[in-house]
Amino acid sequence: MANPAVSLENVVKCYGQHIAVNNLSLKVPSGSIYGFIGPNGSGKTTTIRMILHIIFADSGRVEVFGRQETRAANDSIGYLPEERGLYKKLTVRRQLAYCARLKGMSGSAINESIDRWLERMDLAAWKNKNIETLSKGMMQKIQFIAAALSGPELLILDEPFSGLDPVNIDIIRESILELRENGTTVILSTHDMTIAERMCDFIFMIYRGEKVLDGTLSSIKESYQTNTIRLRYRDKNTLNLGEIPGVTAINNRGSYNEIQTTDDPQLILQAASKLGQIELFEIARPSLHDIFVQIARPEREIDTDD
């Protein structure tokens, strides 16, 4: 991978006796949308804070745009934290201008950028209104603008869609995709697996401070692929599936049957086609949700037992 936007190598961060992040390594490819998933308390926020140099790793290396252990890169990073707020007494314009100045912007560029983004988010009429007069959804869009306003090279978004209605979700999603098209690298932390599947080029999962998934969505799904095949015949009565060699289990799912096999699916397809006219033959791949649950659930059950 040439010049990753973010690179972490063997990073460890402890809070007292608690190991928040343990020997974590990852590389965020430039210009990609990098999905950051993991259960609550798994170390996502700690990792993000280390990328932003808000906190520092006990050991290991954190590099942003090739720069190590410095806040110099922070002007190139837009950040929308999960727990976020705004100054209630400020106007929208002043709030955004303040955020832009803290990102090193100055002069007319600030006003131009504010006007463009407010127009884009359909909030131009609210420019001179106090933040406290805005609805929750509007505030969330303002917070997104504050993160994206300075045209960052890296945009870190922690749950950017929580609490938004479907229309606003689409507006924010399109904006993120457009930023990616323009070269911005996006780290998208979310609990919504559907969003992650739809938007992310890469998925990274952290669990109990350790990396458990890292790669493209298809490679992850491939590695978590089970030997399950969904099969449906046009003639519903053609169901002597036990005659197919290599089938170890059959489950009737109503509109289709699910068979487990240890053999090559191509051999199963050939054998199955001899039994009748096939309407559906699908090698079942687990969803990201399934994979997440599969990783996170077992230890939770152990925790519960404890």
Next chain:
Amino acid sequence: MIKLLAVAWNDYRQTVVSKTFIISIILMPVLFGGMVIVNLFSTQNIDLKDKRLGIIDRTNVLYEEIVSKAEQRNQYEIYKGKLGDRKQVKPKIIVEQVFDHDFENDDTILVLSDRVRDNSLFGFLIIEQRVVDDDAAGEETSKIIYYTDSPSVLEIADWLKAVISEKIELMRFEEAGVDKRFINKLMRPVDMDRMGLAVLSEKGKVIQPKKDNPLKTFGIPFTVMILIFVTMNMSAPMMLNTVMEEKMQKIAEVLVASISPFHLMLGKLLAATLVGLTFSIVYISGLFALLVFYSESDLVPISLYFWFYVFLILGLLSFGSMWAGIGAACSEMKDTQNFAGLTVMMIAVPVVLGPAVIQSPSSTFSVIASLVPPFTPLLMLVRLAIPPGPASWEVALGLILCIGFTLLCVWAGGKIFRIGILAQGQAPSIKVLIRWIFLH
């Protein structure tokens, strides 16, 4: 640096346009003005109803004197202004002689007490025979007793005592064959003027000393002390409020992603200092205008304005840092109370010590107290305001210690701020705060 200034400007602007600041900046003159108006109103609306007093004079020689003095008072002493345009400011005293034999079958005091209760008398006085009896000198029991149900009206009792004492004194002088006027002449006090010192001007001219002015020796030091106290008490806690708001409203994390926590705190500190300066400039300008208006501007030397702002800035920076650390460490306003109490006490102690320092600015106690860094901004300033002021080495040492203390506060406040600003949950103990300060 630009980001630090952006934080400072944002906080400063937010504060000075807030209702709280605008109210607080006009509140003090309104309060003082209100007190003056209330005072004027109350003095102009005192009870002017005649006060009728019953007098039992068992000496049979003092009643006439009381009547005479009461008439004199009612005619001349209870008015303000010139004859023809005078205004009554005190009540008239009407006396009524009462005799013991009027109450043959009753208790005298009880009957007269009932008259006070039904408002036909304001009070009554019993003058015992012993008051003119020299043999009774040294007896512990009172010789004149005043009864009233309005004991807070001291003026009437004081007047009665003064009139009787004066008459008895005169009687004693006459009995001894001594002319009281002659004694008074012999015992008249010596007048003394209190002056400052003569100085030699740059042109070699001797500038004669000026008469001591109580406004200069007490009023100015007290005013600068109160002004610096009020300014610090108003500005530094604003720092706490803005930090708490950013923490409670979850704005802090976005800020520290753009600017380091230490620079963020410095920006806020700069804003709090500017707020304090704005507040004080309004008042100092007002006081200066008053002094110029009354041609008294030389009461406050220019150097005192300089020292006022030096110590104000140091005070705002040191206490502002403490408030910033407290605000960052606590997640809820109620958690700040324990820490804030300590800080407020550190500002309040020098105000309590102030009068003693004004009274004796060069005493060992004053010197030591003014060198204790948290007290220096107020107490050294008070000493500087009283001529001839402290020795140069004292000012220099106080300044060095105060600057050192300020740097220590900024450093420690920054350390606490850095960790506290993102911490959530229960407020840390003092022990934990100290650990944060020394944590790498």
